[in-house]
Amino acid sequence: MAGYLLRRLLLVPILLLGMTVILFGMLQFVDPVARSALYVRDFPRNDRQVQAIIERYGFNQPIYEQYWTWLAGKVDAVSGTREGGVIFGDLGYSRTASEPVIDIIKERFPNTLDLTLWSLVPVFSVGIWLGVQAAVHQNGWIDHLVRFFSISGTSIPLFVFGLLVIMVFYTKLGWFPPGRMSDWVSQLIHAGQFHQYTRLLTLDALLNGRLDVFWDALRHMILPVLTLSVMSWASFVRVTRTSMLETLRADYVTAARARGINEKDVIRRHAKPNAMIPVVTLGGLQVVSMLGGVVITETVFNYPGIGEAAATAAQNLDVVTVLGLALFNGLILILANLVVDLLYGFLDPRIRVSAR
């Protein structure tokens, strides 16, 4: 187990290094004027300023030195302040959003996280239930229905599904509006009558004891959550079904049946807990893949998360902003994958043993 842990932990710096190298390599295709947003707020006004920036931030230096400046930033010799430096969280300045990239993340990541976490609820509950039903009734009509359902789920693009549910539930029925919150809620927050403990709106609403705000936040999230779930259900159902089928054929399940335990208890107490091991891992990975899927979902629903910010920045050709957001997303992904892998090793004794 220790060896496995060590090897897995060692992979993290390698991945981080590799990711930053790829992103930095992409930056080399950007002209110095656009690249200067990494360090300075405003567009350089004339050629002299451009030249000054090139020299000051070493855009004419060897590439490894530029990489280092990008990573660690540049300390001003006189004032001692640091400019740039992605490892210190300075991801540059978003000229299209008129604020530092890190502020975009601080402001919007809680929204994305809120959305992603809520999406896990239907994904887990419905996904597991359907998968188990399909496995227990293998080749029965439920199985076929679930299978059809999961193929259709993978075939409907997120944005088509998103637009369709907007058409039905917002334009036609007016039940669930797009966006993040109603005007009265944002006024409430601006007026300072609503304390933002965590910046996760649903959680904050509960902490403030404002059920009306909670309901409003939920109402805005139902459609994007549904859209993200449809994307994940298919894979969830498939993995649950396969895993459950395998477990139901295991010797210890047969033994349990032979002892005369009734089928319901066999499934619930003996088969299901072990069949859930890969499913739990999948749940972690699902959060990860959702963080990518939010770009489209947030754009469709006009939901102010980091995905929507990235899409808007890309449309405005704001490379520094997209790059900063991608770096952050990659970091989250690496950490989430690490947690999932460690969890997997912990949950499944077979991996612990084979890794020795």
Next chain:
Amino acid sequence: MTKMEENALFEELAEMQTPGLDKKTGRIRHIFGVDKNGVLRGLLRNPSSLIGLVLVAVFILIALLAPLIAPPINNDPYQIPRDGYQYEPQPMGSAWLSNAPAVPFWYQPLTGKTQWIHVLGTTEGQYDIFYGIVWGTRTAFRSALIVVLATFVIGVLVGSISAYFGGAVDQVIMRVVDIFMTLPFIFAALIMAAILTPLMGRSPFPSTLALITFGWMGYARIVRGDVLTIKERVYVLAARASGLRDRQILFKHILPNAIYPTLAFATLNFGEVVLSFAALSFLGIGTQVGYADWGQLLSFGRNWIMSLSNYWYIIVWPGLVLVLFVLAWNLIGDTLRDLLDPHSKN
């Protein structure tokens, strides 16, 4: 398909061994032959994959016959002809007032009319939806072919070299694969579009390049798994003992026997690539406005969220076509996976 799902699929595909003879001809007959256990026969017999095959055939026909189904008017047929510049979408069946292309051959016998109409209505800015869908089929096939071919070649080369040489080479290459997988594809595509668009203008090129750069890892993983099992076979050891060069052993003896699961994965990936391509266009970073592309057509819908009940046709038709296209490949892929997977026969 999500990244997770892809991973699950890679594992499934990597684990499976194609049944049948080791000899090349035997394999090919197994894949394409019509014998009792042949894969092609299996695909034709299964109702869902049959539907998939029929759908794909229809799409191929539409792509080939595009100039006849929707006659072009511009020099560049991929530019959707516009009927004026009015902002508001026009409903289905409204008359084509200005700039009308020739009436296609099928229209008069079917309806008895000689005046060409907007069969499926127009989007904002009066782009004809029907034309966009028909020519968009070509765009879809073209981008998918380019991307699938390129990623397949890169993935197979990287994966097989990694597995064949093993040891440190394998370690380094697989870590590079891991690194490429840490970047969420869609973010990478956004960066590439933001970088390349000022350099070469709005074109399908940035999204295609992004799909290739961040799409080959799956193939590499599958091929690696299969080469690893096959390189220990007796005939490979024999080839090595007879003093053949590495290149000959790898490309003549190992790859021909290791490539089929990867080929299956490539067909599966067809719908997936078209979907990602459309998603990028939808986000506004793919083709230029007015290019015949399904994602592009759908992206017009974003401006009409408040009144989609009136203008439902601007999202429903392009959406339906996209769904059918992806569904067709998924139906084939699903059956193919079962047919190639020895476990599922029990």
